[in-house]
Every structure is written in structure tokens, then in C-alpha cells.
Amino acid sequence: MDAVVTILIAIGAVGLIVQALVGLNFFVTCIWEKERRASVFAGLQFLGMGALLVIYVLLIWNGFFRTTLGLAILIAGYVLVVSGAIVVLRRTAPNPRALQGSKGLIVxxxxxxxxxxxxxxxxxxxxxxxxxxxxxxxxxxxxxxxxxxxxxxxxxxxxxxxxxxxxxxxxxxxxxxxxxxxxxxxxxxxxxxxxxxxxxxxxxxxxxxxxxxxxxxxxxxxxxxxxxxxxxxxxxxxxxxxxxxxxxxxxxxxxxxxxxxxxxxxxxxxxxxxxxxxxxxxxxxxxxxxxxxxxxxxxxxxxxxxxxxxxxxxxxxxxxxxxxxxxxxxxxxxxLGRLGYLITKELGPRxxxxxxxxxxxxxxxxxxxxGVEDFCRICKKCAVCCPSNSIPVVKDQTVANGSLRWKLNDExxxxxxxxxxxxCNICMRVCPWSHARTFPHKIIVELITRNKSARRLFSIMDDIxxxxxxxxxxxxxxxxxxxxxxx
Ligand code: SF4
Ligand code: SF4
Known part of the structure; x- marks a missing residue:
């Protein structure tokens, strides 16, 4: 039993070190991207992750995780992390329309x-x-x-x-x-x-x-x-x-x-x-x-x-x-994205x-x-930021010339x-898919391309x-x- 607890504690420590390093990487890339607001939030996030790691080490030091309460909290932490990972990592149902390409949008x-x-x-x-x-x-x-x-x-x-x-x-x-x-x-x-x-x-x-x-x-x-x-x-x-x-x-x-x-x-x-x-x-x-x-x-x-x-x-x-x-x-x-441009996995609409x-x-x-269609349904950032209100803000695509899309008012x-x-290009600039493909953004793109919950989560995170x-x-x-x- 003691060996099992030791392994659980060690895995937990490694996990917290990895998440703190990812947090640090995100903080550094936000500074590199010259994103002031994101740098502040990423800095706070990194401090929070670092503090969690320090508290965890102190608790190990005090033998807390070998008490009944400590073990229960450790196991609860595992349950929380594993269920969270399942929610955002699993591949959710594909969009059959997207898999047909432009034909899938013709109605x-x-x-x-x-x-x-x-x-x-x-x-x-x-x-x-x-x-x-x-x-x-x-x-x-x-x-x-x-x-x-x-x-x-x-x-x-x-x-x-x-x-x-x-x-x-x-x-x-x-x-x-x-x-x-x-x-x-x-x-x-x-x-x-x-x-x-x-x-x-x-x-x-x-x-x-x-x-x-x-x-x-x-x-x-x-x-x-x-x-x-x-x-x-x-x-x-x-x-x-x-x-x-x-x-x-x-x-x-x-x-x-x-x-x-x-x-x-x-x-x-x-x-x-x-x-x-x-x-x-x-x-x-x-x-x-x-x-x-x-x-x-x-x-x-x-x-x-x-x-x-x-x-x-x-x-x-x-x-x-x-x-x-x-x-x-x-x-x-x-x-095809809400903004009327192609959105690619590798470079977004850029x-x-x-x-x-x-x-x-x-x-x-x-x-x-x-996952663009689903992401655009949630996001709407380009429509909200468009100074000429040319991008529809409605949730779902409508039919234009026999095809489903968010019809850009090109006039x-x-x-x-x-x-x-x-x-102008404001719509392209603000689109969450446009971020530079730094390591954290590559991970985020991987997640949002495969999982619906990740799209909801990262759309909110992008706003924050x-x-x-x-x-x-x-x-x-x-x-x-x-x-x-x-x-
Ligand atoms: S280029 Fe500017 S005006 Fe045109 S749709 Fe994009 S944000 Fe709106
Ligand atoms: S800003 Fe949001 S809604 Fe607009 S194209 Fe990009 S992901 Fe879609």
C-alpha cells in the first residue's frame, strides 16, 4: 500500500511540474507575442500553478498524503484530473458536413x-x-x-x-x-x-x-x-x-x-x-x-x-x-469560417x-x-469586432445561393x-485560430480540432x-x- 501511495504522490508531482512548465511556456510566448493582457493572465496562471506545486511539495514533506484525509484529497485530485482529461481529450463525434467539403454545405x-x-x-x-x-x-x-x-x-x-x-x-x-x-x-x-x-x-x-x-x-x-x-x-x-x-x-x-x-x-x-x-x-x-x-x-x-x-x-x-x-x-x-475566409488547422485564417x-x-x-463550424457557432468574435457589421452574428449558418454559410456582406x-x-483585416486579427503557432497554441488547436468541450472551454479562455x-x-x-x- 505504501508503495502505491508513493507512486501516486510521485506521479502527482511530475504532473504538477509539467503543468507549471507549460504555464511558464505560455507566459513567455505571450510576452513574445507582445500580448499585454494575455501576459498578465498567463503570469497569474503560472504563479497559481507554481504556488500549487510548492504547496504540494510542502504537504509531501509533512507526510500529509499518508494520512487518511491527505490520501482522500490526493485520490479526489486524480479523479478530477482524469475526468477533466477525458472530457477535453477524447475525440467527439465528427461533423459529417465538413467531411463532405463544400458539397456538405449545399442544400x-x-x-x-x-x-x-x-x-x-x-x-x-x-x-x-x-x-x-x-x-x-x-x-x-x-x-x-x-x-x-x-x-x-x-x-x-x-x-x-x-x-x-x-x-x-x-x-x-x-x-x-x-x-x-x-x-x-x-x-x-x-x-x-x-x-x-x-x-x-x-x-x-x-x-x-x-x-x-x-x-x-x-x-x-x-x-x-x-x-x-x-x-x-x-x-x-x-x-x-x-x-x-x-x-x-x-x-x-x-x-x-x-x-x-x-x-x-x-x-x-x-x-x-x-x-x-x-x-x-x-x-x-x-x-x-x-x-x-x-x-x-x-x-x-x-x-x-x-x-x-x-x-x-x-x-x-x-x-x-x-x-x-x-x-x-x-x-x-x-x-469555411464565420468570417468568410478559409480556416486552416496549421495557420487559421492567416x-x-x-x-x-x-x-x-x-x-x-x-x-x-x-471543428471550425462548431467553434464559430460558439465564438462570434469576428462578428462582434467587425466595424461595419458585415459578419452575421446569428448562431447558425443561413442559406445563401443554395449553400449554408454565415454570409459576409461583402458590399x-x-x-x-x-x-x-x-x-481592414480586423476579423482575421481577432480570430482565435490566428494566434501564432507557439507550443501552447499548437496544443490548444489539437484539442479544439478533436473535442467539442475543448472548443467551448478555449473560446471562453480566449476571451479571458x-x-x-x-x-x-x-x-x-x-x-x-x-x-x-x-x-
Ligand atoms: S475586413 Fe473588416 S470590415 Fe470586412 S468583414 Fe472583416 S472586420 Fe469586417
Ligand atoms: S473569430 Fe470566431 S467566429 Fe469568427 S471565424 Fe474566427 S473562430 Fe469563427
């Missing part, structure tokens, strides 16, 4: 999206008084007045009085520098390369296994952080072309055919530090920098595939064939997406269930971008440690606001 008729009606295409491509302008607003009258107002707000070089003006000049310059890359890569020869002439119409014979390994490996080698493959669901391909660059107006309104069987979808990580500054201008540098990186990866991957003799179309900021998020969901990169459509034979990945969101002169409305993080020195403004 009615889905109409293919016309790219001409997308908020960016309307405001970016259409030239006032052009034929296309008249044609478009004849068909979509509801947007005309709204778009007129939105155009007056402008982009990052827009009207004075926006969020960081007049001191953000260098940050706008950096943003526009990155924005030039996708534009350079949006000519038809760049996004839809012809097979190499030396192939003379032949194709490399390559098995789906090898092609998959090479395509994914090359995308990662070029800088993609996550890569997945899906068979293309034609519902997510645009019905008509609407975004025009290089004056290629004969393409405007052209029907887009879903010709390729596969999509290789990839994600690049957005810096935790830069996203943390949203809605200020450094977050805009990060968004555009990622779009530039995505264009660079997608273009090279499309050329690689074309050089094997297969058809390939690069999808990036200045040339999309369809909607990236449902394709990424189907390619197993993550799930990613930008790109893709290549191709007929290269490939092996598709399977959609994943990482009011885009209008807000025009008012502040940046791409980071606040219901988390504060903007410090701006990196190199992207600080300039004292001098444009003359």
Missing part, C-alpha cells in the same frame, strides 16, 4: 457566380461611361448608386482623412509595389502558358502518384505553406469573365467553361505580426505581399505543368477562374489562397473536419475598406486572455508611420 440550387458582379470587378475593372459599364448596370441596377458612392472613396491612395493618413505614405508605396507583381503575371501567356514547343504536342507520361508528388513538392518548394488537390466542382467556377487587365476587353462577359478536372490549391502564411496591426496600413502590405507570392507560385506551377505537356491555368489576384475558398475546402486545406487548374492526372485530397465590408483606405475585443498589436518598426507626408 439547394447553387448558381455559378458571375465574375462581373463581384465587388472588386465592378469597382476595379469597369470604366465609367464605357459600353461594358452601361451593359452591366442595365443588368444589375441595384449596384449602380452604391458603386458610384464607393468609387468616390477610392483605394489606398484615396481621399484624405482615412485611418492612417497622412503618415502611411511609405506603407502605401510598399503595398503598391507588391500589387504590381500579380498585374505583370496576368497576361494570357503568363496565366495560361502554352506547352513547351520542344514537346511538339507530346505529353510526359507520368502516373497520378508521381504527378501529385511533383506538383505538391514544387508548389512547396516555391513557397506554398499548404497544398491540396481537388476535383473541380464546376459550381465554383465563374460563369462569365469580369475582371479585366491589360485592356483585354473582348474577354469581358465571356462565358467561362469549367474545362479542367483538377485544381491544385495552395495557401501562403500571412505574418502574425503584420496581421496583428489590422486595420492599420501594415496589414495591407502583408495582404498584397501574399497575393504577389501567390501569383509567383501559381504562375510557376502552371508553367511547370505546361512544360510537361498538360493544360494549366494559374489563379491569382489578377486572374481567377473561380471561387478559391470552396475549392480549398474541397482540397482539404481547411473549413493565409492567402492561390490555385492552378489543370488536366494533369492527379490524386485528390479529402476534405477535413477540424459593406468593401465600403468600409474605402472609408479607412486599407483592407485576449479580450472579447482584442487590441491592435504594435506596428513593426520598419512599417511605422512616417512623420513626413506627400507634398
Amino acid at each position: 439547394g440550387e447553387v448558381k455559378r457566380q458571375d465574375e462581373r458582379a463581384i465587388v472588386f470587378a465592378r469597382n476595379r475593372s469597369l470604366r465609367i461611361d464605357s459600353e461594358q459599364y452601361k451593359t452591366f448596370y442595365m443588368q444589375y441596377r441595384e449596384y449602380e448608386e452604391y458603386d458610384k458612392r464607393r468609387r468616390q472613396l477610392g483605394g489606398p491612395l484615396g481621399h484624405p482623412g482615412v485611418i492612417d493618413k497622412p503618415h502611411e505614405g511609405p506603407n502605401v508605396a510598399a503595398t503598391l509595389a507588391s500589387a504590381s507583381i500579380p498585374t505583370h503575371l496576368s497576361t494570357p501567356g503568363a496565366f495560361n502558358p502554352r506547352p513547351h514547343p520542344e514537346l511538339k504536342g507530346k505529353k510526359y507520361e507520368v502516373s497520378p502518384e508521381e504527378a501529385t508528388e511533383r506538383a505538391k513538392g514544387y508548389a512547396r518548394n516555391r513557397g506554398a505553406d499548404l497544398v491540396g488537390i481537388t476535383e473541380v466542382n464546376p459550381l465554383w467556377i465563374y460563369s462569365h469573365r469580369g475582371e479585366i487587365f491589360h485592356n483585354n476587353w473582348e474577354d469581358w462577359g465571356k462565358e467561362i467553361k469549367a474545362e479542367h478536372k483538377y485544381a491544385i490549391v495552395f495557401a501562403t502564411e500571412m505574418s502574425f505580426e503584420m496581421v496583428g496591426t489590422g486595420p492599420h496600413s501594415p496589414t495591407m502590405i502583408e495582404s498584397m505581399g501574399n497575393y504577389a507570392q501567390g501569383a509567383y507560385i501559381a504562375t510557376q506551377l502552371a508553367h511547370f505543368i505546361a512544360n510537361l505537356g498538360y493544360s494549366a491555368i494559374a489563379c491569382h489576384l489578377r486572374h481567377y477562374e473561380g471561387l478559391m475558398v470552396p475549392l480549398a475546402v474541397d482540397a482539404g486545406l481547411g473549413e 493565409v492567402r489562397l492561390g490555385a492552378v487548374m489543370t488536366d494533369l492526372p492527379l490524386i485528390p485530397d479529402k476534405p477535413v473536419d477540424i 459593406t465590408c468593401f465600403e468600409y475598406w474605402g472609408k479607412i483606405g486599407t483592407d 486572455f485576449y479580450g472579447k475585443k482584442p487590441k491592435v498589436k504594435a506596428i513593426p518598426k520598419w512599417a511605422r508611420f512616417s512623420k513626413r507626408s506627400k507634398q
Whole structure:
């Protein structure tokens, strides 16, 4: 009996040492993340854990656990810890909808999206008084007045009085520098390369296994952080072309055919530090920098595939064939979150997406269930923090265009971008999935992806440690606001 009690006491001591070390690690990472509020709470938590350890050692020293009362308390502690562990560690029932990918969310008729009606295409491509302008607003009258107002707000070089003006000049310059890359890569020869002439119409014979390994490996080698493959669901391909660059107006309104069987979808990580500054201008540098990186990866991957003799179309900021998020969901990169972005297990919503459509034979990945739908039902932080109330706060998804989702109001969101002169990103910054993947956060993500109770627990903990409305993080020195403004 004595030996059993000794073992129980020793295991208890080891457990308390481990939890104190995890607490210390969390405290240190909160300081590293420059999270003031979380550092205070993590510090208090660590002190509490340390105090518990000291009390435990003193009780061992006094032989307390060898008394009847001490043993009863020790056993009660074990029961409490073991039952708590079972509650948050076991794998709870999967979400069958998530495991079906975007198909799992379809509950009615889905109409293919016309790219001409997308908020960016309307405001970016259409030239006032052009034929296309008249044609478009004849068909979509509801947007005309709204778009007129939105155009007056402008982009990052827009009207004075926006969020960081007049001191953000260098940050706008950096943003526009990155924005030039996708534009350079949006000519038809760049996004839809012809097979190499030396192939003379032949194709490399390559098995789906090898092609998959090479395509994914090359995308990662070029800088993609996550890569997945899906068979293309034609519902997510645009019905008509609407975004025009290089004056290629004969393409405007052209029907887009879903010709390729596969999509290789990839994600690049957005810096935790830069996203943390949203809605200020450094977050805009990060968004555009990622779009530039995505264009660079997608273009090279499309050329690689074309050089094997297969058809390939690069999808990036200045040339999309369809909607990236449902394709990424189907390619197993993550799930659709309340904020309208893809949420990945590895990086949360802190990613930008790109893709290549191709007929290269490939092996598709399977959609994943990482608990996003359930977590978003509880959390709502992005909706509460959204300054333009563009994210629905209702508990459950509603039906929009035949699909279940929390329908983002992209009109009011885009209008807000025009008012502040940046791409905001507050929703991405405050999302609990966006935390840097330090050791404690990796453990938390593991738990919330597998267990419903852990989702409830850590959603509350996130509010306590980071606040219901988390504060903007410090701006990196190199992207600080300039004292001098444009003359
Ligand atoms: S980007 Fe800003 S305005 Fe748009 S949905 Fe997110 S928080 Fe709201
Ligand atoms: S902030 Fe919360 S509700 Fe919004 S996407 Fe992230 S997890 Fe979901």
C-alpha cells in the first residue's frame, strides 16, 4: 500500500511540474507575442500553478498524503484530473458536413457566380461611361448608386482623412509595389502558358502518384505553406469573365467553361505580426505581399505543368477562374469560417489562397473536419469586432445561393475598406485560430480540432486572455508611420 501511495504522490508531482512548465511556456510566448493582457493572465496562471506545486511539495514533506484525509484529497485530485482529461481529450463525434467539403454545405440550387458582379470587378475593372459599364448596370441596377458612392472613396491612395493618413505614405508605396507583381503575371501567356514547343504536342507520361508528388513538392518548394488537390466542382467556377487587365476587353462577359478536372490549391502564411496591426496600413502590405507570392507560385506551377505537356491555368489576384475558398475546402486545406475566409488547422485564417487548374492526372485530397463550424457557432468574435457589421452574428449558418454559410456582406465590408483606405483585416486579427503557432497554441488547436468541450472551454479562455475585443498589436518598426507626408 505504501508503495502505491508513493507512486501516486510521485506521479502527482511530475504532473504538477509539467503543468507549471507549460504555464511558464505560455507566459513567455505571450510576452513574445507582445500580448499585454494575455501576459498578465498567463503570469497569474503560472504563479497559481507554481504556488500549487510548492504547496504540494510542502504537504509531501509533512507526510500529509499518508494520512487518511491527505490520501482522500490526493485520490479526489486524480479523479478530477482524469475526468477533466477525458472530457477535453477524447475525440467527439465528427461533423459529417465538413467531411463532405463544400458539397456538405449545399442544400439547394447553387448558381455559378458571375465574375462581373463581384465587388472588386465592378469597382476595379469597369470604366465609367464605357459600353461594358452601361451593359452591366442595365443588368444589375441595384449596384449602380452604391458603386458610384464607393468609387468616390477610392483605394489606398484615396481621399484624405482615412485611418492612417497622412503618415502611411511609405506603407502605401510598399503595398503598391507588391500589387504590381500579380498585374505583370496576368497576361494570357503568363496565366495560361502554352506547352513547351520542344514537346511538339507530346505529353510526359507520368502516373497520378508521381504527378501529385511533383506538383505538391514544387508548389512547396516555391513557397506554398499548404497544398491540396481537388476535383473541380464546376459550381465554383465563374460563369462569365469580369475582371479585366491589360485592356483585354473582348474577354469581358465571356462565358467561362469549367474545362479542367483538377485544381491544385495552395495557401501562403500571412505574418502574425503584420496581421496583428489590422486595420492599420501594415496589414495591407502583408495582404498584397501574399497575393504577389501567390501569383509567383501559381504562375510557376502552371508553367511547370505546361512544360510537361498538360493544360494549366494559374489563379491569382489578377486572374481567377473561380471561387478559391470552396475549392480549398474541397482540397482539404481547411473549413469555411464565420468570417468568410478559409480556416486552416496549421495557420487559421492567416493565409492567402492561390490555385492552378489543370488536366494533369492527379490524386485528390479529402476534405477535413477540424471543428471550425462548431467553434464559430460558439465564438462570434469576428462578428462582434467587425466595424461595419458585415459578419452575421446569428448562431447558425443561413442559406445563401443554395449553400449554408454565415454570409459576409461583402458590399459593406468593401465600403468600409474605402472609408479607412486599407483592407481592414480586423476579423482575421481577432480570430482565435490566428494566434501564432507557439507550443501552447499548437496544443490548444489539437484539442479544439478533436473535442467539442475543448472548443467551448478555449473560446471562453480566449476571451479571458485576449479580450472579447482584442487590441491592435504594435506596428513593426520598419512599417511605422512616417512623420513626413506627400507634398
Ligand atoms: S475586413 Fe473588416 S470590415 Fe470586412 S468583414 Fe472583416 S472586420 Fe469586417
Ligand atoms: S473569430 Fe470566431 S467566429 Fe469568427 S471565424 Fe474566427 S473562430 Fe469563427
